[in-house]
Amino acid sequence: MLTKVIWGSCLALWIGSCSVTLAQDYMTKALQLMSEVPLIDGHNDLPWQLRKQFNNELNKVDLNTLTTTHTNIQKIKEGRLGAQFWSAYVPCETQYKDAVRQTLEQIDVIHRMCQKYPTTFRFSTSSQDIIDAFRSKRTASLIGVEGGHSIDSSLGTLRTMYHLGVRYLTLTHSCNTPWADNWLVDTGSEPSQHHGLSSFGKQLIVEMNRLGMLIDLAHVTVEVMNQVLNMSKAPVIFSHSSAYSICPHKRNVPDDVLLKVNETGGIVMVNFYNDYVTCSKTAKLSDVADHFDHIKKVAGARIVGFGGDYDGVTRLPEGLEDVSKVPSLVAELLRRGWTDEEVKGALGNNLLRVMREVEKIRDHMANEKPDDVPIPYDDVKNQCRTSFGYSNTGAVHSLSIAALLLTLALQHLITFTLY
Template identity: 25%
Template structure:
């Protein structure tokens, strides 16, 4: 019988703010604080899964549609977007985060520093670290960056799987090398420097391999991939090669395990019948390359197809049970669950 382990999880990536925004006004609209039968995260299921918080992404789709209308593989989903369009949607998603905090301040809080994160988790509040996935909302002069920072933004993924003025994104293609296109533009390199100076984390997930190496050369902070996996296990363009993992390890960085089945499975298929053992294989490889301080969780809940054994956020203890059965001790489980993210965030100056 599976025993639910008390491993708190600080998650490197979820798209719950977008899910709430796109469900608003539809027959799937619901309160985050009530248990739902769709989506991956709500407050009751988060508590059941020992979910303590994480990077809450503000992702702007190229094609705005209700979640149930989304069609995977539609080229329109990867079309470029304008800065005004992206900024408007980003502000709406940030408003979703503020609304959650305002509705239940005793259980939800937006965190701006490492101290805030520790305080939230110690008082059993879900800690939200606001993150942009794809920097289209940011203007070339970085005025918007400073404004969003003042409102709580603390992490940016420079690109999603499309090009913008800062760089190119890797396609969601398997099998494929992540070396699929150009790296960062001059504006992208300046954005990395601006984030380093301001105190905003830079996420290398979704970058092409050239873009990754550009960040590695420019950034003075530990390299982080909030939601990426091992290319040696699943040869998707979205995953990280061993050479990239070596660079992350050398920088003292962290990689969050992505739960999307197409980034987990060796065949890259969209098949939810993916066993926990496949997830453990990625963790094994990441620990081998990054060490016990370099591996964390980056689920991509509410933005991906997760393995059936996990199902939603309430299934997180099943992964840690599988890790325990694979020989992972309690200390390492706690590092993977939350301590590694909290450590690298603090070491990055937040």
């Protein structure tokens, strides 16, 4: 009996030792792959935390020692973060008010963050910039504007933000815009205003293709997802959404849409928020890996990426509590049998492929003129908005009609006099 107990104990110790060794091997492999391909994360809300906690007074903040966020420089280094789309987010409450100003201030704080910490961050706007930053051992820092309300229904504002370095626009946040429906419509808690996109919303998609700006479908209705996937010349992204079949939350992506994302060459960057991972307040790292597995199974590993949503959420899975923990998720994918090439794709190659295609479409459309037809004034008319431009256009139009009528009358008079 004693011999059996001893052998049982030895066996348990041996199995435990093997498990530890295997875990170490997977982590070693994960870190190796992360040294070869940049980990590109689709969405981080640190800039909003700088607004909330410090009113963007960056001179009063040290990102090396900041402890009240999921993200700081030490955590970035431990997490091997190769590139980050920093979110220039402002709440829906700013819509029809000061959304553009507030968004510009968020764009500004991202620029200043890169300027203050030049050995950590490199401001980036292209796929090649990401590669260059990675080679220089800095985190490529890109800007994504989260919510179409930030452009105040203006193609000119969209273009201006692009010139300031913005490389994706999330079409809606959690409110409808005058040209697109948001995800809450699918929950039944808000009415549809546009049955997806309005005609101006479709103009916007074309203009984003022309500019070379990534179209982000996180936060939109399924109808908007399908409309954009059907009409966009360039592949799209979901910067921070997970798989609906694993967690049926309306912020997640249904299987039929995953298939369309694959057909059109896009990417779904998996969100870590517990509520989108397990549809509950608790989750584990393995639950997030389940979303990666499901997307891979349904539509292929080529459409998967990382979109942690750090500093934008209040609950994160056990094992993914902050930016430093992401290598553990990479090791878990390896443990589940993902090949090196599949992992490299999820880390960054998939997103780089999407960006390069978006840039290629931009170059093909280089000779097309910017769209300068504004949204109909009745679609945006409110007490906080003036009608400058619209009234002038109307006056010119009325004058043209008057001139035409006068010309016809004169022609009639001349004809009558001659005969």
